[in-house]
Amino acid sequence: MTRKTALGLLVLTVGASACEEEGIPAVRLTVTSDIGVGLESVTVTVTASRSADEPRLCAPVARSFPESPDAGPLQLPIEVVVERGTEYSAWMAFRVQGWRPGDTDPAVTIEDKVEWPAAGVLDVRVDLLELCVERSCPVVQQCIRGACAGLRTVGVFTDPTLQVTSLSCMEE
């Protein structure tokens, strides 16, 4: 077997694994945190764009976990699945915020955007780390693993003019 053949088989194996899942393309956000943060709740906000080049967004939707006081303390990891639709199908963006007890501002926020997978489920892991608690970064950056890094969602969750509709992103 030549090296090229071996390499080809490896690529085929990995490719086949990636294509196993079918159905509606979706992004699965798995939110984790390290223990020291002491989070009380986590909010996941999601929006999507119908244009690949610039944000042309629907109105974001948000969900807080735990969903009710009766649900007990925050349980991590949290898994949120967002399925691609037909209109806002260029990319989706998410903002995950962790809140500590009594705080009115999030202790840590991570946001990013991802292109929808062509098929199957794209897994995205979001780590809310103590390294980033109350770490301030410039407006076009965010804290990732303790360091300020480029923010690819500038204005997506803060600038209403980027929305082309006031309708919720999600189907009724």
Place this chain on the structure above:
Amino acid sequence: MVRDMGRLRVSVSEEGAAILVDGVEVGRSPLAAPVDVGPGAHVVEARRDGFESAVARVTVGAAGAQAVDLRLTPLAPRPALVRVDAGGVAAAVFVDDSPAGTAPLDVEVEPGGHVVRVEADGYDSASRTVTAEAGRVEPLAFALVPNSPAPAGGEAGETGEATEEDGGSLWWLWTAIGVVVAGGAVTAGVLLWPEEESVPDWQWRVR
């Protein structure tokens, strides 16, 4: 059932702002009446053109009332951004000859023309001119070309035999990398293979 509902009294520093609870618009400021919500955590947000959105998280108990005061601040001028992508290569990025970071990254620049250069070991450096506009993201993708192989004997004292030996070492290196990658892929596949249908904590379907 109604007795179990909580109430949110939302006030916003600016009039005419859209007020959203858990992503659903419930009215515009000033709200004439409190908003009835179920007990639990809720995200309250105010949005108005020209202002940065304000968001707060509140927890409302059954039959409880919670005041939420949202302060909107004027939207700062949106920066001009250049989004540099080097095709997966962690290339050093220079804007107008100043180091800006490692690709992929977004670089905030002054509106106008700029020269963006990327450099990476093993690749020819490349540069492009870009015109950035305020409030826009200018994508800039580089397809870096690997350097031509160094000629044999490029270093003093190297011989053809040494080059052949290097080639042999590289063969085993890539073979070892291939084995590790294949093993990792198989291990990841086994570990990540769902034992049963996973039930997410929440699921949305985008319109």
